[in-house]
Amino acid sequence: xxxxxxxxxxxxxxxxxxxxxxxxxxxxxxxxxxxxxxxxxxxxxxxxxxxxxxxxxxxxxxxxxxxxxxxxxxxxxxxxxxxxxxxxxxxxxxxxxxxxxxxxxxxxxxxxxxxxxxxxxxxxxxxxxxxxxxxxxxxxxxxxxxxxxxxxxxxxxxxxxxxxxxxxxxxxxxxxxxxxxxxxxxxxxxxxxxxxxxxxxxxxxxxxxxxxxxxxxxxxxxxxxxxxxxxxxxxxxxxxxxxxxxxxxxxxxxxxxxxxxxxxxxxxxxxxxxxxxxxxxxxxxxxxxxxxxxxxxxxxxxxxxxxxxxxxxxxxxxx
Amino acid sequence: xxxxxxxxxxxxxxxxxxxxxxxxxxxxxxxxxxxxxxxxxxxxxxxxxxxxxxxxxxxxxxxxxxxxxxxxxxxxxxxxxxxxxxxxxxxxxxxxxxxxxxxxxxxxxxxxxxxxxxxxxxxxxxxxxxxxxxxxxxxxxxxxxxxxxxxxxxxxxxxxxxxxxxxxxxx
Numbered sequence: 001x002x003x004x005x006x007x008x009x010x011x012x013x014x015x016x017x018x019x020x021x022x023x024x025x026x027x028x029x030x031x032x033x034x035x036x037x038x039x040x041x042x043x044x045x046x047x048x049x050x051x052x053x054x055x056x057x058x059x060x061x062x063x064x065x066x067x068x069x070x071x072x073x074x075x076x077x078x079x080x081x082x083x084x085x086x087x088x089x090x091x092x093x094x095x096x097x098x099x100x101x102x103x104x105x106x107x108x109x110x111x112x113x114x115x116x117x118x119x120x121x122x123x124x125x126x127x128x129x130x131x132x133x134x135x136x137x138x139x140x141x142x143x144x145x146x147x148x149x150x151x152x153x154x155x156x157x158x159x160x161x162x163x164x165x166x167x168x169x170x171x172x173x174x175x176x177x178x179x180x181x182x183x184x185x186x187x188x189x190x191x192x193x194x195x196x197x198x199x200x201x202x203x204x205x206x207x208x209x210x211x212x213x214x215x216x217x218x219x220x221x222x223x224x225x226x227x228x229x230x231x232x233x234x235x236x237x238x239x240x241x242x243x244x245x246x247x248x249x250x251x252x253x254x255x256x257x258x259x260x261x262x263x264x265x266x267x268x269x270x271x272x273x274x275x276x277x278x279x280x281x282x283x284x285x286x287x288x289x290x291x292x293x294x295x296x297x298x299x300x301x302x303x304x305x306x307x308x309x310x311x312x313x314x315x316x317x318x319x
Numbered sequence: 320x321x322x323x324x325x326x327x328x329x330x331x332x333x334x335x336x337x338x339x340x341x342x343x344x345x346x347x348x349x350x351x352x353x354x355x356x357x358x359x360x361x362x363x364x365x366x367x368x369x370x371x372x373x374x375x376x377x378x379x380x381x382x383x384x385x386x387x388x389x390x391x392x393x394x395x396x397x398x399x400x401x402x403x404x405x406x407x408x409x410x411x412x413x414x415x416x417x418x419x420x421x422x423x424x425x426x427x428x429x430x431x432x433x434x435x436x437x438x439x440x441x442x443x444x445x446x447x448x449x450x451x452x453x454x455x456x457x458x459x460x461x462x463x464x465x466x467x468x469x470x471x472x473x474x475x476x477x478x479x480x481x482x483x484x485x486x487x488x489x490x
Contacts, residue, residue: 020382023382024412027382027383027404030386031401031404032401032405034390034400034401034404035401037401038399038400048394053395056349059346060346060349063346063350064350064351067350067351068351134351135351135395136350137395139460139464140359140361140460140463141444141456141460142396144396172397180397182397187452187454207457208456208457209459264352264354
């Protein structure tokens, strides 16, 4: 085009550069505008995110399958190499587990008897949706995964996401056929937890490393490496007692927890609907009132009655 | 000679190849890969492709396209909105204006150029993400991500060069 630059060219060329510059400035401004809009965290952005996850999920669903099979092959090679040690370890673990099984049987029998005696109403039935991890999003800046289940399968925002080992995260946005899961290691994640042995309460705050921090731990709390960390059920976001991780290091200014899952090995996840809507649903908080006693909410008494705990179907005198 | 409808459609499709390749690389970035290192810090594949196309074919990957691709990246990866848009836009504009410098030079010059451009790009991304989230993100992950991005650039550039030679020679 440049070789036949007539008088037309001479007029339009500066105009065009001016237009380009204007467009560039406009784009920069709209980028900052988007940042402000995202910061306002409107429902709109959430819907758009969910919709975009829905859009790419069919592709990711197919493409992630070969990736998974490659992973399987590397896993198999690794397993073959470590067959002997693995076998020894499993044998030892099996012995321990048999002892635990006996203990669990005794306890569940005893528990049943005691429940009969106390005429205890059991908590609402747990509704599990199993789905496949189809995308691992973020990397350095965010710890999210995409799963192949959405509102179509009964998944909704705020539900707990579990792996075989324990809590992985919660549903951040639920699209129609895919959802985004915010892992507990993400910097935006806060989970109320309790130390299993000492019953000290704290928050598990992600900081985008593989070892989230225990925050708001009281000064006299006794925490040691190796302690198990469970959800406390405070705030009603998750039920109490889901295993999360093990305290990995305790120093003067930080207690770090090693989660039960390893992010690169997440393959199948279960989304659990406990019928709790908790701190994530503001309209429900406004509707909810503290119940007179724990049993009337129809929830297990381990979950403290108070702010934001709402059963799906209020039982008894909850109205 | 006036080109027919199919010929024009073909031209349009080929012209969209750069933007489409960035989108495909975005999806590749999303693949769950069971390598421990890659789950905490992934290479910025979209950044590589945006740099490559703005140096070689700035006419086909415009500023608007870079902006929109950044928006898609933010939406899909759950990052603060607008950050990737800004970063990719700046990389596109900067590299397109300096594109001539890399023409008729050995590939290693372009590699060095990219390694230099990626530093401010990832730093801006890290700073703005930290500011918008309201807490300092661990810089270590960003550094690992930078090293991976710089090291893997030749592979991505080779693939894109093949695509460019095969499909865009007469566009």
